Amino acid sequence: MHRAAFRDPTSAQYSAVTTSCVSLNRYYEYMFGSSKRQQLNKRRRTGPSELTELQVLITSPDSDCDGYPSVTSDESCESPLFLYLLYFYRICLETFSQLVFEDDYGAKSVNATQISDFPRFAHRGILLDTSRHYLPIKVILANLETMAMNKINVFHWHIVDDQSFPYLSRTFPQLSQQGAYHPYTHVYTPADVKMVIEFARLRGIRVIPEFDTPGHTQSWGKGQKDLLTPCYSGATPSGTFGPVNPILNTTYDFMSQFFKEISTVFPDAYVHLGGDEVDFNCWKSNPDIQKFMAQQGFGQDFSKLESFYIQRLLNIVTSTKKGYMIWQEVFDNGVKLKPDTIIHVWKGTQLQYQNEMANVTSAGYQTLLSTPWYLNRISYGQDWRGHYKADPQDFNGTDEQKKLVVGGEACLWGEYVDATNLTPRLWPRASAVAERLWSAKDVTDINDAFNRLSVHRCRMVERGIPAEPLFSSFCPREYKGL
Amino acid sequence: MHRAAFRDPTSAQYSAVTTSCVSLNRYYEYMFGSSKRQQLNKRRRTGPSELTELQVLITSPDSDCDGYPSVTSDESCESPLFLYLLYFYRICLETFSQLVFEDDYGAKSVNATQISDFPRFAHRGILLDTSRHYLPIKVILANLETMAMNKINVFHWHIVDDQSFPYLSRTFPQLSQQGAYHPYTHVYTPADVKMVIEFARLRGIRVIPEFDTPGHTQSWGKGQKDLLTPCYSGATPSGTFGPVNPILNTTYDFMSQFFKEISTVFPDAYVHLGGDEVDFNCWKSNPDIQKFMAQQGFGQDFSKLESFYIQRLLNIVTSTKKGYMIWQEVFDNGVKLKPDTIIHVWKGTQLQYQNEMANVTSAGYQTLLSTPWYLNRISYGQDWRGHYKADPQDFNGTDEQKKLVVGGEACLWGEYVDATNLTPRLWPRASAVAERLWSAKDVTDINDAFNRLSVHRCRMVERGIPAEPLFSSFCPREYKGL
Numbered sequence: 001m002h003r004a005a006f007r008d009p010t011s012a013q014y015s016a017v018t019t020s021c022v023s024l025n026r027y028y029e030y031m032f033g034s035s036k037r038q039q040l041n042k043r044r045r046t047g048p049s050e051l052t053e054l055q056v057l058i059t060s061p062d063s064d065c066d067g068y069p070s071v072t073s074d075e076s077c078e079s080p081l082f083l084y085l086l087y088f089y090r091i092c093l094e095t096f097s098q099l100v101f102e103d104d105y106g107a108k109s110v111n112a113t114q115i116s117d118f119p120r121f122a123h124r125g126i127l128l129d130t131s132r133h134y135l136p137i138k139v140i141l142a143n144l145e146t147m148a149m150n151k152i153n154v155f156h157w158h159i160v161d162d163q164s165f166p167y168l169s170r171t172f173p174q175l176s177q178q179g180a181y182h183p184y185t186h187v188y189t190p191a192d193v194k195m196v197i198e199f200a201r202l203r204g205i206r207v208i209p210e211f212d213t214p215g216h217t218q219s220w221g222k223g224q225k226d227l228l229t230p231c232y233s234g235a236t237p238s239g240t241f242g243p244v245n246p247i248l249n250t251t252y253d254f255m256s257q258f259f260k261e262i263s264t265v266f267p268d269a270y271v272h273l274g275g276d277e278v279d280f281n282c283w284k285s286n287p288d289i290q291k292f293m294a295q296q297g298f299g300q301d302f303s304k305l306e307s308f309y310i311q312r313l314l315n316i317v318t319s320t321k322k323g324y325m326i327w328q329e330v331f332d333n334g335v336k337l338k339p340d341t342i343i344h345v346w347k348g349t350q351l352q353y354q355n356e357m358a359n360v361t362s363a364g365y366q367t368l369l370s371t372p373w374y375l376n377r378i379s380y381g382q383d384w385r386g387h388y389k390a391d392p393q394d395f396n397g398t399d400e401q402k403k404l405v406v407g408g409e410a411c412l413w414g415e416y417v418d419a420t421n422l423t424p425r426l427w428p429r430a431s432a433v434a435e436r437l438w439s440a441k442d443v444t445d446i447n448d449a450f451n452r453l454s455v456h457r458c459r460m461v462e463r464g465i466p467a468e469p470l471f472s473s474f475c476p477r478e479y480k481g482l
Numbered sequence: 483m484h485r486a487a488f489r490d491p492t493s494a495q496y497s498a499v500t501t502s503c504v505s506l507n508r509y510y511e512y513m514f515g516s517s518k519r520q521q522l523n524k525r526r527r528t529g530p531s532e533l534t535e536l537q538v539l540i541t542s543p544d545s546d547c548d549g550y551p552s553v554t555s556d557e558s559c560e561s562p563l564f565l566y567l568l569y570f571y572r573i574c575l576e577t578f579s580q581l582v583f584e585d586d587y588g589a590k591s592v593n594a595t596q597i598s599d600f601p602r603f604a605h606r607g608i609l610l611d612t613s614r615h616y617l618p619i620k621v622i623l624a625n626l627e628t629m630a631m632n633k634i635n636v637f638h639w640h641i642v643d644d645q646s647f648p649y650l651s652r653t654f655p656q657l658s659q660q661g662a663y664h665p666y667t668h669v670y671t672p673a674d675v676k677m678v679i680e681f682a683r684l685r686g687i688r689v690i691p692e693f694d695t696p697g698h699t700q701s702w703g704k705g706q707k708d709l710l711t712p713c714y715s716g717a718t719p720s721g722t723f724g725p726v727n728p729i730l731n732t733t734y735d736f737m738s739q740f741f742k743e744i745s746t747v748f749p750d751a752y753v754h755l756g757g758d759e760v761d762f763n764c765w766k767s768n769p770d771i772q773k774f775m776a777q778q779g780f781g782q783d784f785s786k787l788e789s790f791y792i793q794r795l796l797n798i799v800t801s802t803k804k805g806y807m808i809w810q811e812v813f814d815n816g817v818k819l820k821p822d823t824i825i826h827v828w829k830g831t832q833l834q835y836q837n838e839m840a841n842v843t844s845a846g847y848q849t850l851l852s853t854p855w856y857l858n859r860i861s862y863g864q865d866w867r868g869h870y871k872a873d874p875q876d877f878n879g880t881d882e883q884k885k886l887v888v889g890g891e892a893c894l895w896g897e898y899v900d901a902t903n904l905t906p907r908l909w910p911r912a913s914a915v916a917e918r919l920w921s922a923k924d925v926t927d928i929n930d931a932f933n934r935l936s937v938h939r940c941r942m943v944e945r946g947i948p949a950e951p952l953f954s955s956f957c958p959r960e961y962k963g964l
Contacts, residue, residue, distance in 0.1 A: 132954040142964050163954045181956035380859045381898070416863070419961040420948035421906035466902035466964055472614040472645045474663035479901040481963055482624050482948055 005151045005435040006456035009101040009111065027093040030463055031100045032108060068267045069153060069204045071122050071406065094149060098459070102476075121392070123342075123368055123407030124437040125154030125208070126430055128422075131161030131219065132414030134186040139419045141199050146427055146465050148203035150434040150456075155200055156272060156409055158210045159188070162218035167193075167209075171261045172254075178223035193265060208325065209266050211259070212274025214244035214309050226250055229289065231282040242282020246309035247292040256316050263320035270342065271317060276327035278306050307335045314338070325368065331360055339364070342406060346370045354395035361401035368392075369408040373433050375426060376413040382470060384432040388449055391436065407437050427467035428457040487633045487917040488938035491583040491593065509575040512945055513582045514590060550749045551635060551686045553604050553888065576631060580941070603874070605824075605850055605889030606919040607636030607690070608912055610904075613643030613701065614896030616668040621901045623681050628909055628947050630685035632916040637682055638754060638891055640692045641670070644700035649675075649691075653743045654736075656705035675747060690807065691748050693741070694756025696726035696791050708732055711771065713764035724764020728791035729774040738798050745802035752824065753799060758809035760788050789817045796820070807850065810838055819847065824888060828852045836877035843883035850874075851890040855915050857908060858895040864952060866914040870931055873918065889919050909949035910939040 095117070099110045126147055128135065144155060159167050165179030168187045176187045188196075197207045213220075221228035221241050226248065228241035245251050262271060280302040283289045289305070298304040310330055317324050318338060325342040337343075343360045345353050345367055353371040360367045372390035387410075393402045410433040412426050431453055435443070443449075450470065458475035460467035466479050577599070581592045608629055610617065626637060641649050647661030650669045658669045670678075679689045695702075703710035703723050708730060710723035727733050744753060762784040765771045771787070780786040792812055799806050800820060807824040819825075825842045827835050827849055835853040842849045854872035869892070875884045892915040894908050913935055917925070925931075932952065940957035942949040948961050 133951055134956055134960065136960055136962070138962075139964060164956070182958070185958075186956055186960075377862045378860050380861070415954050416951060418951050418956075419963070420943065421903070421950040423964045424903035424906070461902065464964075468903040469615055469898060469900050472897050474616055474646070474668055474900075476664070476667075478616065478618055478668075480618070480620075481901070482621060482905045482946075 005438040006149075006431055006452055006459075007098050008452045008455040009099045027097045031097045068201055069206050070269055071206075073122075073153075073204070094151065098456075119151065119153075119438045120440060121405070121407030121437045123154055123409075124152050124434060125156045125368075125407065125409035126152050126426070127156040127158050127210075127370070127409050127411040127413075129158040129161065129412065129414030129417075130166055130188070131158065131163050133418035134164065134166055134181055135414075135422065136419055137188075137192050137195065139422060140196055142465065143423060143426065144196070144200050144203060144205055146423070146460060146467075147205055149460060149463070149465075150427075150431050151438050152430070152434050153204055154206045154208060154407075154409065155196075156208050156210060156411075157196075158212070158272075158413075160211060160219060161216045165219035165223070167211075169258065169261060171257050172224060174223035175220060176223070179219035179221075190265070197267065206268045206270075207266060208268050208270050208272050209262065210272035210274055211262060212272075212276065212327075213255075213313065214246060214306065215276065215278040216274060217244055220244075224254060227254060229282050229286055232285040232287065235287075238285075240282070242286075243278050244309065245289075246283075246305055246312075247289060251309075252312055252316065255313055256319075259313075259317050259320055259322075263317075263322050270323045270325055272325040272344070273310075273313060273317060273330075274327055275306075275310055275330040276346070277329070280306075303333045307333050310335050328356055328360070331363075331365065332356075337365065340366070342366045342368050344368045344370060344409070346374075346411070350390075357392070357395040357405065358397050358401065361397055361404040364404070366404045366406050368406055370411050373408060373410040374413070375410050375429050375433075376415065376417060378425065384429050384453070384470065385446060387429060388432040388436060388446060389444070391441065393441070408433065410434075424466045424468040427460055427465060428453055428470065431456060431467075487920040488631075488913055488934055488941075489580050490934045490937040491581050509579045513579045550683055551688050552751055553688070555604075555635075555686070576633065580938075601633065601635075601920045602922060603887070603889030603919045605636055605891075606634050606916060607638045607850075607889065607891035608634050608908070609638040609640050609692075609852070609891050609893040609895075611640040611643065611894065611896030611899075612648055612670070613640065613645050615900035616646065616648055616663055617896075617904065618901050619670075619674050619677065621904060622678055624947065625905060625908065626678070626682050626685060626687055628905070628942060628949075629687055631942060631945070631947075632909075632913050633920050634912070634916050635686055636688045636690060636889075636891065637678075638690050638692060638893075639678075640694070640754075640895075642693060642701060643698045647701035647705070649693075651740065651743060653739050654706060657702060658705070660705035661701035661703075672747070679749065688750045688752075689748060690750050690752050690754055691744065692754035692756055692807075693744060694754075694758065694809075695737075695795065696728060696788065697758065697760040698756060699726055702726075706736060709736060711764050711768055714767040714769065717769075720767075722764070724768075725760050726791065727771075728787055728794075729771060733791075734794055734798065737795055738801075741795075741799050741802055741804075745799075745804050752805045752807055754807040754826070755792075755795060755799060755812075756809055757788075757792055757812040758828070759811070762788075785815045789815050792817050810842070813842055813845075813847065814838075821846070822848070824848045824850050826850045826852060826891070828856075828893070832872075839874070839877045839887065840879045840883065843879055843886040846886070848886045848888050850888055852893050855890060855892040856895070857892050857911050857915075858897065858899060860907065866911050866935070866952065867928060869911060870914040870918060870928060871926070873923065875923070890915065892916075906948045906950040909942055909947060910935055910952065911950075913938060913949075 099113065100108050102108055126143075128140070128143065147155065160179075164181045164186065165175050166181070166187045168176045168189050170190060177183045180187045200207045217228060218241070227244060229243055229245040230237045231240045231242050232238060259271070283302055283305060293299070293302075293305060296304070296308065314324060314335070314337070323338070323340045323342075325344050326337075328343055328345050328347060331337065331343045343365050345356050345360065347353065348356065348371060350372070353369065357367055357369065369392040373387055375387075392405050392408045410430045412422065417425060432449070435449065454470055454473060457467045457470060461475050461479050462477050466481060577597065581595065582590050584590055608625075610622065610625065629637065642661075646663045646668065647657050648663070648669045650658045650671050652672060659665045662669045682689045699710060700723070709726060711725055711727040712719045713722045713724050714720060741753070765784055765787060775781070775784075775787060778786075778790065780790075796806060796817070796819070805820070805822050805824075807826050808819075810825055810827045810829060813819065813825045825847050827838050827842065829835065830838065830853060832854070835851065839849055839851065851874040855869055857869075874887050874890045892912045894904065899907060914931070917931065936952055936955060939949045939952060943957050943961050944959050948963060
């Protein structure tokens with residue numbers, strides 16, 4: 001029986017299991033509605049057709065279920081499901097809830113089935129961007145909940161960028177005080193961040209924060225003097241600023257303190273360090289930078305200066321006992337990386353990203369694909385079909401190389417997205433990516449996927465998530481909000 | 483002072499007035515919040531800086547304000563606004579509410595200003611499609627409310643189509659019983675329709691229903707035997723059906739009864755009769771149709787058969803004392819039309835639709851433009867700029883011809899849109915169209931429009947409407963839903 005991140009319980013194909021540490025109550029409501037719980041508890045005697053037992057055998061119990069999920073968490077689950085059950089806890093609930101269907105009279109049933117299932121890739125992520133637009137905590141939590149419904153297990157939190165710095169740092173509170181859209185209403189306090197991490201942990205989702213440097217840092221400069229490079233217009237400073245200034249010791253002092261804080265606030269073993277799209281024009285204009293370039297013998301190759309900075313940053317982060325992920329440019333520039341580094345591929349055409357995946361794995365590094373899954377790029381029609389067809393292991397390479405592909409991430413960059421439109425834009429388009437990353441390589445029947453995805457989209461709608469339609473259709477119970 | 487459908491009260495440019503018959507209470511809350519009303523009523527004495535008076539002079543009072551709005555309703559309004567007021571009723575409230583701004587301490591103010599304003603076009607519409615996806619009444623009402631915020635005065639209700647027939651007809655209840663997605667949960671009852679019309683009327687919005695025939699009628703055929711043409715595969719019926727069967731008297735009997743009902747249910751003087759995209763293949767396959775074609779001397783020109791049908795339909799609708807709007811194909815096919823017919827242009831490239839507008843007006847007909855405003859067609863980035871630049875009078879023609887342009891409509895077809903994503907997809911993109919149709923021809927500064935539209939988008943968000951962002955930005959109070 002094939003694996004899938006979402007399923008249609010009335011079809012012949014059953015699939016998909018999650019081992020997220022989730023709570024029963026929530027799923028009880030998803031399956032049976034909130035009103036029926038009391039009624040069922042009261043009932044002492046159950047007829048032969050009522051759900052009384054679910055046996056779940058975990059072949060490789062994850063002893064770490066009360067801890068934080070990690071890239072090595074065992075997510076497999078073998079569960080001979082016998083019909084009839086009343087109570088069980090925390091494991092396979094999402095899958096089981098997807099087996100429940102309702103007949104025309106409102107009765108809930110489950111077909112007898114046996115599932116043996118596990119994910120294809122260990123890293124199945126979604127990137128949300130809280131810098132171009134601030135996302136209220138409510139929106140983040142609702143989408144974590146929806147990630148769990150889709151067996152997504154990584155929330156890549158692109159928390160700050162040029163436009164705003166909503167992360168409230170205990171060590172450097174001026175960063176958000178000056179750099180957020182608003183210092184009180186548009187920030188993530190330590191309590192907010194803790195809540196997000198805990199909410200995610202309870203759903204088996206890792207939270208990997210991204211603090212992208214040396215580019216994409218305009219908002220950092222507002223609250224941290226001398227962090228950014230002063231740009232020059234001729235012989236005088238123009239008043240504008242470029243990337244992080246890589247030639248000052250104060251820069252590295254700041255980064256040491258900052259990433260020390262980050263390493264304690266975010267429990268995941270990895271932090272994403274960015275490193276993409278560094279604009280060299282400001283560095284080129286600055287006489288002090290030019291002087292430094294000459295001293296170092298970099299000539300006019302500013303990618304060497306970028307690598308100089310990144311190298312020192314990586315050493316700082318390594319000293320905090322964290323692994324790191326970086327965007328592909330850092331690898332492309334030849335920076336020396338730790339063996340456990342994950343190279344995040346995001347650029348180019350299909351041919352180009354496949355070549356990049358081949359190069360990265362040929363160098364022995366782990367990699368993660370996002371290029372085909374930029375969900376912020378919208379177009380008319382069913383673009384999920386393209387997302388569904390992309391396969392992160394589809395490049396020229398050995399089996400050893402293919403094993404270095406840890407998974408992928410759907411990215412929803414925030415230029416045109418905020419609380420008003422994020423959720424329907426993300427779902428169910430990200431569900432197509434979720435299945436590609438969960439299911440077996442040979443699960444590629446797109447018509448079957450369309451049917452299951454349609455059912456799953458109405459399931460999300462019924463659970464209160466405004467997941468948009470795939471095409472002309474209806475849900476038995478339409479979305480009740482706006 | 484220029485005219486605009488929305489404005490930024492803190493900028494130097496004031497504009498835009500509506501004369502919609504709207505209620506004070508709603509606008510009171512929009513302007514001052516619901517909590518302050520009681521407090522203000524209690525206060526007997528007001529200081530000199532408090533709002534105590536608003537003088538509004540209507541130069542041409544619309545005596546029809548308690549009736550239904552119509553294409554000839556006078557929407558002009560001259561209002562010497564003096565600061566300081568407490569109470570007035572129904573007129574210019576949207577405009578006035580847009581003049582209110584809040585300082586950093588929460589105090590509300592209005593700059594002293596004088597407005598003399600009126601719309602450029604009488605017909606400023608939005609088409610919503612409730613057939614590809616059923617839209618809950620709540621969604622329709624919320625969008626009518628938002629239309630009023632944008633001075634849109636026509637709701638073109640594309641209520642039925644191939645996919646479903648949600649209109650519950652008293653005369654032919656089988657149409658929705660069989661043709662709706664669900665006969666009870668996915669229909670618009672007579673009470674629902676009445677509520678929509680009344681809710682719209684109170685906001686100065688006309689409701690023009692569209693019952694599109696002879697194509698786009700698959701859902702009609704489920705509940706009305708022999709209405710559609712049986713398609714043939716060779717010499718035998720294939721079991722599928724084509725457009726409305728134009729050769730049976732029963733068809734016209736049905737249409738007479740049906741449109742008699744429609745003429746009483748919908749008070750507007752116009753009904754939209756569709757007439758677009760008729761597929762001739764089924765007609766071609768049917769031997770009875772072939773025989774009829776020969777009898778009538780139509781040869782193989784099926785557009786003559788289409789015109790034969792439409793001509794009889796138009797006569798039927800005329801007998802109900804309604805005017806009609808039709809899609810451009812009906813005009814293109816040379817059907818004889820009443821002089822007050824409005825030809826709705828929706829096809830082609832810019833050059834093609836401009837030629838069509840020239841041809842239609844040169845023939846002396848009124849016209850309405852939608853081609854550049856198909857808001858269902860989404861793309862990455864700020865497509866509102868293209869919508870804003872299109873001008874319905876921008877074609878080669880005399881002044882007399884230009885006067886025949888009654889306005890335009892933004893269309894949000896429903897294949898990929900339902901309650902989950904309709905509202906943010908419509909707003910503020912439709913606001914750009916709203917301003918093009920309201921403001922003077924020379925209001926074309928796109929940077930000014932961006933700034934005012936950004937303010938207006940946050941105004942809609944604050945009023946509870948999930949209007950999506952134009953670009954990286956924030957609203958003082960972000961959307962509180964999902």
